[in-house]
Amino acid sequence: MTVLSSADTDAMVARAKQGDPAALEALYRAYGTSVYNLARRICRTSEDAEDVLQETFFEVCRSIRTFRGDGSVWGWIRSVASSKALMRLRRNKYRATDELDDEIAPARQTSPALRMDLETALARLSDTARAVVWLHDVEGYTHEEIAAQMGRTPSFSKSQLARAHQRLRVWLGDAVLN
Amino acid sequence: MTHLSMDQLLAVRDGDRSEPHFGEAHVHVLACAACRQEVDSLHQRTARLRAMPMLAPSRDHFGAISARWRTAVRQRRMRTLSTVGVAAAAMLLLSVVGTDLLQPPALDAEQQLATSITRSQELEAELHEWNPEQRIVDGRTAQLVIVIENRIADVDGRLQDAARLEQQARLERQVELWRERVGLMNALVDVHVTKASNVDL
Numbered sequence: 001m002t003v004l005s006s007a008d009t010d011a012m013v014a015r016a017k018q019g020d021p022a023a024l025e026a027l028y029r030a031y032g033t034s035v036y037n038l039a040r041r042i043c044r045t046s047e048d049a050e051d052v053l054q055e056t057f058f059e060v061c062r063s064i065r066t067f068r069g070d071g072s073v074w075g076w077i078r079s080v081a082s083s084k085a086l087m088r089l090r091r092n093k094y095r096a097t098d099e100l101d102d103e104i105a106p107a108r109q110t111s112p113a114l115r116m117d118l119e120t121a122l123a124r125l126s127d128t129a130r131a132v133v134w135l136h137d138v139e140g141y142t143h144e145e146i147a148a149q150m151g152r153t154p155s156f157s158k159s160q161l162a163r164a165h166q167r168l169r170v171w172l173g174d175a176v177l178n
Numbered sequence: 179m180t181h182l183s184m185d186q187l188l189a190v191r192d193g194d195r196s197e198p199h200f201g202e203a204h205v206h207v208l209a210c211a212a213c214r215q216e217v218d219s220l221h222q223r224t225a226r227l228r229a230m231p232m233l234a235p236s237r238d239h240f241g242a243i244s245a246r247w248r249t250a251v252r253q254r255r256m257r258t259l260s261t262v263g264v265a266a267a268a269m270l271l272l273s274v275v276g277t278d279l280l281q282p283p284a285l286d287a288e289q290q291l292a293t294s295i296t297r298s299q300e301l302e303a304e305l306h307e308w309n310p311e312q313r314i315v316d317g318r319t320a321q322l323v324i325v326i327e328n329r330i331a332d333v334d335g336r337l338q339d340a341a342r343l344e345q346q347a348r349l350e351r352q353v354e355l356w357r358e359r360v361g362l363m364n365a366l367v368d369v370h371v372t373k374a375s376n377v378d379l
Binding site: 018019021022024025028029032033034036037040041046049050053054057058061062118119122133134137138158159161162163165166168169172174 | 183184185187188216219220222223224226227228230232233234235236237239240242243244246247250251320321324325328331
C-alpha cells in the first residue's frame with residue numbers, strides 16, 4: 001500500500017468526492033493492491049479476486065460521496081472489499097467443497113507426511129474458515145464485525161476460527177498438544 | 179492434566195474476556211508449559227500469516243472501472259435529465275399560461291429558456307445517435323469526458339434546486355443553467371466527434 005500523509009489523503013478524498021477522476025485513480029493506485037491481496041486471500045481464484053477488486057473500486061467511485069470521514073479511508077475501502085469478497089463466496093456456493101474439506105481433514109491430520117507450507121494450508125481451509133482467519137488474524141476485524149458481514153453470529157465466527165487453527169496446527173506440523 | 183481447547187487458547191491469545199472461564203484458562207496457561215507453547219505457536223502462526231507476501235493483480239483494472247463508472251454516471255444523468263426536462267417544460271407552460279392571464283409576459287427569457295432546452299435535447303439526441311458507449315477513446319479523452327459529464331450532472335442538480343425558487347428568480351436561473359448545459363453538451367459532442375475523426379485519420 002502506498003503510504004500517504006494524512007493531509008494528502010484528506011485532499012485526495014475531498015477531490016474524489018467531487019468526482020475528480022484523477023483523485024479516484026489515485027485512490028485505486030494507493031489501495032488497489034491491498035484490496036486485491038485481501039480479496040485473493042479470501043477468494044479461491046485470482047479471477048474472483050480481480051472481479052472483487054473491480055467491484056470494490058466501482059463501489060468506491062459510486063459511493064465516495066457518502067464516506068463521512070469518521071474513520072480512515074482505507075478502513076472504509078477495506079470494509080467494502082471484504083463485503084464484496086464474502087458476497088462472492090456466497091455467490092459461488094462453495095459449500096459443497098467446504099463439506100468435502102471437513103470430511104477429509106481428519107484423515108490428513110494423521111499423516112505427518114502431509115505437512116504443508118502456510119500458503120497451501122490456507123488454501124486447503126474451507127472458504128468460510130479461510131475468510132474468518134484472514135479477517136480476524138490479519139485484518140484485525142472482531143468476531144462481531146465478521147459476524148455482521150457474514151450474516152452469522154459471533155459464536156459462529158469464533159468456532160470457525162478455532163476449527164481453522166486446529167487444522168492449521170496439524171497441517172503445518174506445529175502441534176504441541178495431541 | 180486437562181489441557182485447554184482451541185477456543186480457550188485463542189481466547190487467551192486474544193485476551194478475549196467474553197469467553198467463559200477466561201480467567202481459569204489464563205491461570206492454566208501460566209502453569210502449563212504445553213498450553214503456553216500452544217499459545218506461543220498461535221502468536222507465531224498469526225505473525226507468519228501477516229508476513230505472507232503481498233499478491234498483486236495480473237493487470238491494471240482502473241480503465242475498466244473508470245469506463246463502467248462513466249457509463250453509470252451517464253445513465254444517471256439521462257434519468258435526471260428526463261425528470262428535469264419534464265419539470266422544466268411544465269414550469270414553462272405554467273409560466274406562459276400564468277403570465278398571459280395575469281401580467282405582460284417576460285417573453286424574452288421564456289423564449290431563451292425554450293430555445294436552450296430544445297438545443298440541449300437536440301445535442302443529447304445527437305450524442306445518443308453517436309453511441310459513444312460503442313466507441314473506443316484514449317485515456318485522456320475518457321478523463322475529459324468524465325469531467326464534462328460531472329459538470330453536466332452538477333448543472334442538472336442545480337436545475338432541480340432552481341425549481342424551488344420564486345417564479346421570476348427561477349426563470350432567470352433556469353435560463354442561465356440551461357445555457358451552461360448547452361455549452362457543456364456542445365463540448366461533450368465535440369470531444370466525442372473530434373476524437374473519432376482523429377481515429378479515422
